[in-house]
Amino acid sequence: xxxxxxxxxxxxxxxxxxxxxxxxxxxxxxxxxxxxxxxxxxxxxxxxxxxxxxxxxxxxxxxxxxxxxxxxxxxxxxxxxxxxxxxxxxxxxxxxxxxxxxxxxxxxxxxxxxxxxxxxxxxxxxxxxxxxxxxxxxxxxxxxxxxxxxxxxxxxxxxxxxxxxxxxxxxxxxxxxxxxxxxxxxxxxxxxxxxxxxxxxxxxxxxxxxxxxxxxxxxxxxxxxxxxxxxxxxxxxxxxxxxxxxxxxxxxxxxxxxxxxxxxxxxxxxxxxxxxxxxxxxxxxxxxxxxxxxxxxxxxxxxxxxxxxxxxxxxxxxxxxxxxxxxxxxxxxxxxxxxxxxxxxxxxxxxxxxxxxxxxxxxxxxxxxxxxxxxxxxxxx
Numbered sequence: 001x002x003x004x005x006x007x008x009x010x011x012x013x014x015x016x017x018x019x020x021x022x023x024x025x026x027x028x029x030x031x032x033x034x035x036x037x038x039x040x041x042x043x044x045x046x047x048x049x050x051x052x053x054x055x056x057x058x059x060x061x062x063x064x065x066x067x068x069x070x071x072x073x074x075x076x077x078x079x080x081x082x083x084x085x086x087x088x089x090x091x092x093x094x095x096x097x098x099x100x101x102x103x104x105x106x107x108x109x110x111x112x113x114x115x116x117x118x119x120x121x122x123x124x125x126x127x128x129x130x131x132x133x134x135x136x137x138x139x140x141x142x143x144x145x146x147x148x149x150x151x152x153x154x155x156x157x158x159x160x161x162x163x164x165x166x167x168x169x170x171x172x173x174x175x176x177x178x179x180x181x182x183x184x185x186x187x188x189x190x191x192x193x194x195x196x197x198x199x200x201x202x203x204x205x206x207x208x209x210x211x212x213x214x215x216x217x218x219x220x221x222x223x224x225x226x227x228x229x230x231x232x233x234x235x236x237x238x239x240x241x242x243x244x245x246x247x248x249x250x251x252x253x254x255x256x257x258x259x260x261x262x263x264x265x266x267x268x269x270x271x272x273x274x275x276x277x278x279x280x281x282x283x284x285x286x287x288x289x290x291x292x293x294x295x296x297x298x299x300x301x302x303x304x305x306x307x308x309x310x311x312x313x314x315x316x317x318x319x320x321x322x323x324x325x326x327x328x329x330x331x332x333x334x335x336x337x338x339x340x341x342x343x344x345x346x347x348x349x350x351x352x353x354x355x356x357x358x359x360x361x362x363x364x365x366x367x368x369x370x371x372x373x374x375x376x377x378x379x380x381x
Contacts, residue, residue, distance in 0.1 A: 035326060035339040035377055037348045040082065040365075041089050043372030046073030047080070050372065054104025054154065054250070055302065055355035056082075056365050060111015060133035064359055066367065066374060067115070069101040076100035076120070079137070080374070084361050097121065098129045098137045101152070105131070108157035116150045116165070126150030128165065128181060140186045146171060147188070153201065155181075159208040166201035166214060168194070175199035178212065178230055192234030198226060205251040205259055209282065213259055215247055227261075227286060240286040245274060250355055254306030256331065257282045260289075262300040262314070275299055277312065277329060289333040294318035296338045297325035302355035305364070306331065309379050313364055315352035324352040324368070326377075339380065348373055 043050055050068040058064045066080040076095035079102065083090070094102050099117030106114050113131040121127040125143035127150060132138070140163075143150045148170030156164045161183065168176035176199055178192035194201060197220050204214040211229040218226040224243035230236050245263040252260045258279045265274025275292040277300075289312070292298040297316035304314030304327075311328040319325035324342040329335065342352060353369040363376040 035380060037340065037375045037377050039348060039373045039375050040087070041080065041374040043367075043374070046071055047078070048372065050078075055305075056357040056359075057105035057107050057113055058357070058359050059107060059113045059131060062360065064357075064365065065105050065113060065131070067102050067105055069103075077102050077117075082365075082374070084359065084363075092136065094137075095120065097127075097139050097142075099127045099142075099150075101126075102129075103152055103154040106154055106157055108161075109159065112157075114155050114157055114163060116152070116155055118150050118152050121150075128155060128163065128186065141181060141188060148172070153204060156204045156206045156212060158206060164204065164206065164212050166204055166212075168200050176201045176216070178234065180232075191232065192230050192236065194236070198228065198236065198238065201228075203249045203251045205253050207253045207257060207259065207282070213251065213280070215249060215251070215261075218243075227280065229284065237284075239280065239284050245276075247278070248301055248303065250302045252303040252305055252355070254312075254331070256306060258306075258331065260303045260306065260312065262303050262316075264299050264301075275316070277304060277314070277333075279331065289331065290329045290336055292316060292318070294322075295320065296336070297327050301353065304329070305356050305358055307358050307364065307379055308362065311379065313356050313358075313379070315356060315366060317351065323370075326352070326356075326366070328379075340377075342368065344370065348375055 050071045056064050056066045064082040069077045079092040081090045099121030101118045103116045111133045116128055117126045119126050122142035123144045127139045128141040129137050129139050151167045153166045158164050163181040165179045176194035177190050179188050179190050181188050200217045202215045206212055211231055213229045218224055218241045222241050222243035224241050225247045226241045227239045245265050247263045261278045263276050275298045277289040279289050280286050298318035300316035304312035307313050313328045315326050317324050319341045321343050323344050325338050326340040327338050351370040354367050356364050356366045358364045365376045367374050
């Protein structure tokens with residue numbers, strides 16, 4: 001039977017957190033813990049209305065890149081580059097050769113960061129670009145009119161080298177296609193297709209087992225989002241169709257080999273009890289790890305990360321003051337803790353956005369959207 005305990009200021013749920021949570025939490029009056037957030041950067045002009053792109057990424061030279069697809073003053077987008085060695089932030093504007101509206105950045109085995117822009121560039125169709133270790137953004141492939149727009153789905157570095165890309169609404173296929181880009185020319189090769197049953201690939205992830213994993217739309221009964229994987233021959237396998245929930249377009253591969261996601265329940269009635277943390281085993285088995293209740297956070301928009309201490313850390317809306325929370329949960333769902341309640345008009349900001357990211361210094365980094373701040377915290381004991 002799950003039960004609540006208080007330990008050092010943190011409130012915990014013991015027991016399988018996907019079982020009976022709604023009844024247990026109702027009226028419990030759970031309070032946030034004493035997690036200390038260090039504010040690193042206030043998103044004042046020209047970043048105050050920055051449109052989110054995704055979680056931060058760290059290259060091989062320790063610089064941490066926060067990507068923003070656009071602001072009213074910087075319509076092509078910007079990277080805010082944090083150097084943890086001296087605490088400085090340096091803006092690197094998008095636009096020019098790499099194009100506009102950068103995606104989330106992904107890091108490869110050599111510490112090179114990869115991303116896409118969805119417009120402009122040499123042919124006004126966006127680009128595939130990289131940021132070398134210690135370098136600046138550079139174009140690897142500029143999409144042409146014959147190829148179609150780059151799209152917004154972040155590229156995936158392939159273990160051992162190369163990049164995998166998903167696009168749709170192209171001249172070749174409305175429903176979508178998978179492409180590989182290999183050194184030295186990164187010309188691009190289509191190796192897989194989506195059809196009218198399964199279409200519009202979204203989030204992607206790779207974990208070194210020979211498959212690209214992703215989310216797409218299942219257009220026939222049962223209609224909904226679907227988790228898929230595709231091998232290097234283009235063979236497509238549907239792992240699960242989510243017909244009763246909206247799965248967020250964010251996937252994280254943990255060091256344990258599992259893929260982590262979150263969802264928002266379509267039949268949401270204000271309790272958040274259908275919002276869940278989901279994991280996918282190396283064998284493709286899909287299970288629910290944790291079910292949210294709004295006093296402890298609900299309506300997550302991003303997947304949690306598996307930190308070096310073995311906990312999953314994430315952010316969600318809801319919480320005691322309805323302005324968002326930071327939480328952590330054991331990967332097996334046996335223990336859940338709400339670590340921090342965001343409060344409006346506070347120095348930390350409110351309404352957490354994007355996903356959390358753990359850097360090599362051990363700190364976990366994140367961002368709030370309202371009265372926006374970039375912050376970090378040390379995982380609690």
